[in-house]
Amino acid sequence: MLSSLKDVVKKIARSSSVDKKLVEEIVRDVQRALIKADVNVRQVKEISDAIKKRALSEEVLSGLNPREHIIKIVYEEILRGVGEGFDIPLKKxxxxxxxxxxxxxxxxxxxxxxxxxxxxxxxxxxxxxxxxxxxxxxxxxxxxxxxxxxxxxxxxxxxxxxxxxxxxxxxxxxxxxxxxxxxxxxxxxxxxxxxxxxxxxxxxxxxxxxxxxxxxxxxxxxxxxxxxxxxxxxxxxxxxxxxxxxxxxxxxxxxxxxxxxxxxxxxxxxxxxxxxAGFVSRLLGMGDIKALLEKVERIVKEEELDPEAFLKGKFTLKDVYKQLEAMNKMGPISKIFEMLPFGFSLKVDDEALEMTQEKMKKFKVIMDSMTEEELLNPKIIDSSRIRRIAIGSGTTPQDVKELLNYYNTMKNLMKRLKKGKLPIKGLKLGL
Ligand SMILES: Nc1nc2c(ncn2[C@@H]2O[C@H](COP(=O)(O)OP(=O)(O)O)[C@@H](O)[C@H]2O)c(=O)[nH]1
Ligand SMILES: [Mg+2]
Structure with a gap:
């Protein structure tokens, strides 16, 4: 029931820009969904009026992008329209x-x-x-x-x-x-x-x-x-x-x-x-978005990891380094994708992306032996550089190649995300 609310959130998330036209469309979609679910008409009007007013007038909270901002408003107004919970104490x-x-x-x-x-x-x-x-x-x-x-x-x-x-x-x-x-x-x-x-x-x-x-x-x-x-x-x-x-x-x-x-x-x-709160999150198909947003926020602060760069196609070994640091806190990349809303789960069963603590450490050591130029432009790393890096880091050429392989797979993934070949076009990590 109310499954069309999920589509509303998807629509917002996939939109390339947030403007008046989108807001009006969203408000109409929300109205339709609520009326279909037999919500009282006066309440439907209250909820949709509030969404429209806030979406068009409220300043976007810093740290949120405009899409996240609208989703937050839709979430809050629907939550307001839903009855309260009743906390029954665990006693006789x-x-x-x-x-x-x-x-x-x-x-x-x-x-x-x-x-x-x-x-x-x-x-x-x-x-x-x-x-x-x-x-x-x-x-x-x-x-x-x-x-x-x-x-x-x-x-x-x-x-x-x-x-x-x-x-x-x-x-x-x-x-x-x-x-x-x-x-x-x-x-x-x-x-x-x-x-x-x-x-x-x-x-x-x-x-x-x-x-x-x-x-x-x-x-x-x-x-x-x-x-x-x-x-x-x-x-x-x-x-x-x-x-x-x-x-x-x-x-x-x-x-x-x-x-x-x-x-x-x-x-x-x-x-x-x-x-x-949990009920409305599910209604909107938001999964664990709140937890994810909080996590990302914390990590951005701690690591100064740019979440947008995280999903950008232009992406160097320096980003891989930051990613590995972030993964240390968020868990493997496949888990991060699983936490994204809209039932979007990326099957990351590619072996190249599998990451253990041990491998993570090794990759970092290898990157520490690279020059700035190599980190920013990994394309120049040929077999003689690979040999030098392996010796410098106390690893094997095979290990260095594995890192480069990981880098290329990740880079392709980011490119696909950016080009919208995967269904979260243009999204920041966390939305
Ligand atoms: N699908 C579904 N059926 C339910 C639910 N709760 C009760 N029922 C069914 O509704 C019918 C009437 O339930 P019952 O408990 O006998 O109602 P009572 O007459 O108020 O005691 C039964 O067939 C139940 O199995 C529910 O949450 N979902
Ligand atoms: Mg009975």
Whole structure:
């Protein structure tokens, strides 16, 4: 869902220049993507207006190029439009789930308990849905499968009684998640039952389980449940199967209720804590860009490595030297490329590019034996120079040739990047 946002970021990254026309195009693309994802229209306008205004007026932060600057703005404004996360502390607690029938409560009950179990806590579930005949079996199976504590009574019709007994029976557990019955609509009988279960269980948290596929309707549902019983956080389910997931996200934001978790599939492990920043980065296909940018920034400071020169075709053995220094900190060149966004991963399986610590040291020693002229213009290094350099550095001519081979392979790679034969034309390292 919202996959077209990735294309927006790609478009920015591949653009040769950033101008008003590009900004307007980007704003239109963002609008289209958000509307397709069923985000509330007023919010779409707010987000796109803010992007446009900032992109056209804000000064580019020093250290960023104009493309990075625009991507940063898009990222920040979309993040602002997404609901907040809910940090649930890892301590003894009772969590009651509410929501309409079919929204994913029973599945989510097991998923939440499993989440805490994976953090090393004792977690259990209570089958508080007596409305749906199969609910007991469903939760029991899930609990068994995930190794969770379980309490339920198959024949009992009084949900309040089950919850009361369950809390007593499971009092040694750290986290207890209470599943409840839903209806097709929020009706009086359901509200009554939710209130009574809340009274006897005194939950630390009440989570509303919302099906993402209902899109913007999520906001009405959340409002109604919040009014009826009070909601601490939202769990959005079925995020995997819908193009309308933006609706539930924006609903949470509009109502001001944080999002605790997101369900992304039927299996118990298809579940994640909602982390807005990480979520939006992924939405935009930005990979580990933040980490990479920080790293590059640090290295540029330390080594005075010019990141632009790094990717330029005109590139001497002196740059190789700097690269080796940088690699010491960033890891091998193939890893650096893997960290680039847009799913761009360069298969660097060329043996010439393989770099070990040992080889790195040897290359540096060899370069230390070269003249300034040779470093700046490696073409002049013929076989007699190779012999001289090998002797001077205590290596073999074979070693010197290996370095030159590495240099040529790297130089070609840089040329291809510069010419745009690889899909990150004109990009600085880090974008
Ligand atoms: N694809 C997908 N299906 C889900 C997710 N959560 C629940 N479901 C499915 O939705 C259906 C209803 O879920 P259930 O937990 O029984 O909902 P309840 O009636 O609210 O208890 C079941 O078929 C679940 O497997 C999810 O995150 N993704
Ligand atoms: Mg259920």
């Amino acid at each position: 607690s009772k969590i009651m789930l509410v929501g309409l029938q079919g929204s994913g409560k029973t599945t989510t009950a097991a998923k939440i308990a499993k989440y805490f179990k994976d953090k090393g806590m004792k977690a259990a579930v209570i089958a508080g849905d007596t409305h749906r005949p199969a609910a007991y079996e469903q939760l029991k199976q899930l609990a068994e499968q995930a190794g969770l504590g379980f309490f339920g009574k198959k024949e009992e019709k009084d949900a309040v009684k089950i919850v009361k007994e369950g809390l007593e029976a499971l009092k040694d557990y750290d986290v207890i998640v209470i599943d409840t019955a839903g209806r097709h609509a929020l009706e009086e009988e359901l509200i009554e039952e939710m209130k009574r279960i809340a009274e006897v269980s005194k939950p630390d948290y009440k989570f509303l389980v919302l099906d993402a596929s209902i899109g913007q309707l999520a906001s009405k549902q959340a409002e109604a449940f919040n009014e009826a019983v009070g909601i601490d956080a939202i769990v959005i389910t079925k995020f995997d199967g819908t193009a309308k997931g933006g609706g539930a996200l924006s609903a949470a934001r509009l109502i001001g209720i944080p999002i605790a978790f997101i369900g992304t599939g039927e299996k118990i492990e298809d579940f994640e804590k909602f982390d807005p």
